[in-house]
Amino acid sequence: MSGQTPKCVIRAQGEDFQSKRRCTRTVIVTFLGTGSGAPTTKRNVSGIGLRFLQAGKWWLFDCGEGTQHQLLRAPMKISQLEKIFITHLHGDHLYGLIGLLASRSLRNGEASPLDLYGPPGLDRYFRAIMETSPVHLHYPLQIHIVSEGVVYEDEEVVVTCRPARHRVMSFAYSVEEKEKPGAFQVEKARALGVPSGPIYGALKRGEQVVLPDGRVLDGRDFVGEAQPGRKIVFSGDTEPCQAVLQLAQGADLLVHEATYSQQDKDLAVRSGHSTAQEAAQLARDAGVKSLCLTHFSPRYEDEEGEFTMEDLLAEAQAIFPNTTLAEDFYSLPVKRERKTMGGNEEACYNG
Numbered sequence: 001m002s003g004q005t006p007k008c009v010i011r012a013q014g015e016d017f018q019s020k021r022r023c024t025r026t027v028i029v030t031f032l033g034t035g036s037g038a039p040t041t042k043r044n045v046s047g048i049g050l051r052f053l054q055a056g057k058w059w060l061f062d063c064g065e066g067t068q069h070q071l072l073r074a075p076m077k078i079s080q081l082e083k084i085f086i087t088h089l090h091g092d093h094l095y096g097l098i099g100l101l102a103s104r105s106l107r108n109g110e111a112s113p114l115d116l117y118g119p120p121g122l123d124r125y126f127r128a129i130m131e132t133s134p135v136h137l138h139y140p141l142q143i144h145i146v147s148e149g150v151v152y153e154d155e156e157v158v159v160t161c162r163p164a165r166h167r168v169m170s171f172a173y174s175v176e177e178k179e180k181p182g183a184f185q186v187e188k189a190r191a192l193g194v195p196s197g198p199i200y201g202a203l204k205r206g207e208q209v210v211l212p213d214g215r216v217l218d219g220r221d222f223v224g225e226a227q228p229g230r231k232i233v234f235s236g237d238t239e240p241c242q243a244v245l246q247l248a249q250g251a252d253l254l255v256h257e258a259t260y261s262q263q264d265k266d267l268a269v270r271s272g273h274s275t276a277q278e279a280a281q282l283a284r285d286a287g288v289k290s291l292c293l294t295h296f297s298p299r300y301e302d303e304e305g306e307f308t309m310e311d312l313l314a315e316a317q318a319i320f321p322n323t324t325l326a327e328d329f330y331s332l333p334v335k336r337e338r339k340t341m342g343g344n345e346e347a348c349y350n351g
């Protein structure tokens with residue numbers, strides 16, 4: 001490699017999972033671009049941020065042209081961008097990538113590494129541009145070519161992808177937090193006169209212990225209920241399909257494309273996209289908790305028009321009431337269902 005080429009390693013999927021423990025408490029989805037095809041004055045092309053607030057990091061799903069301009073007006077910093085997931089290689093999801101990578105180099109004092117995930121061909125695309133218009137990246141970049149299955153995993157989160165159904169190879173991604181073990185009830189142990197130290201550790205792990213005075217305690221009685229993790233699914237561009245339906249099962253938030261209205265179903269079929277009604281049906285069938293639609297055709301933007309964005313929302317809500325429409329810079333916190341000892345569930349933003 002010449003001095004002009006970036007520090008880039010191409011890796012196959014599944015290699016080298018990182019195991020560093022990270023905090024992922026408040027999770028917010030922030031839309032940077034919500035239009036399909038070409039930008040308009042109201043909507044940029046695709047780009048969705050997934051922010052892990054306490055960890056001071058965020059991930060980007062797709063990177064249409066102008067994504068870095070949108071970032072200048074969004075609450076995320078380019079230097080804290082840790083991973084980019086590309087769903088497919090259509091321009092409205094990809095053409096902002098190289099510019100954003102280059103700008104990150106100028107703004108990233110610590111030169112923290114960046115991981116880029118996407119379908120086969122993303123590596124060739126990147127190399128072809130670097131050969132003809134080289135950029136010196138001041139940080140290590142790893143490109144991971146994905147295929148169906150787990151594409152990233154650490155102690156807290158698993159990212160899985162499934163092939164969607166579009167005109168070109170396209171992947172839907174799910175980001176799923178792992179279950180958090182229940183809290184150790186130290187007061188209960190103290191009240192029973194359990195000596196602190198290694199016995200606490202054993203109880204915390206749910207083990208059975210014998211105290212010095214002969215009493216036998218079951219650790220499971222001292223640990224609160226495990227807290228389920230959140231699940232967020234990004235459909236990318238797709239017709240309604242089984243793979244996305246399965247991937248979205250039980251998700252807390254499904255971000256699904258709804259390029260067209262059902263009245264333009266013929267256009268959706270021709271271009272490999274979904275209608276708002278179809279996205280809502282899929283959300284309902286997958287048992288998701290909330291649905292956010294994005295990737296809209298500009299044809300519904302005219303507020304005085306025959307069919308408006310409001311109508312598009314109504315079309316989806318008729319089938320799945322808990323639906324919202326994304327807008328550029330719209331932020332959506334993803335709540336966690338918290339299980340308490342009494343078996344009640346409450347929703348909260350924090351882990």
Ligand SMILES: [Zn+2]
Nearest residue numbers: 036037092237
């Ligand atoms: Zn698209």
Ligand SMILES: [Zn+2]
Nearest residue numbers: 088090166237
């Ligand atoms: Zn596409």
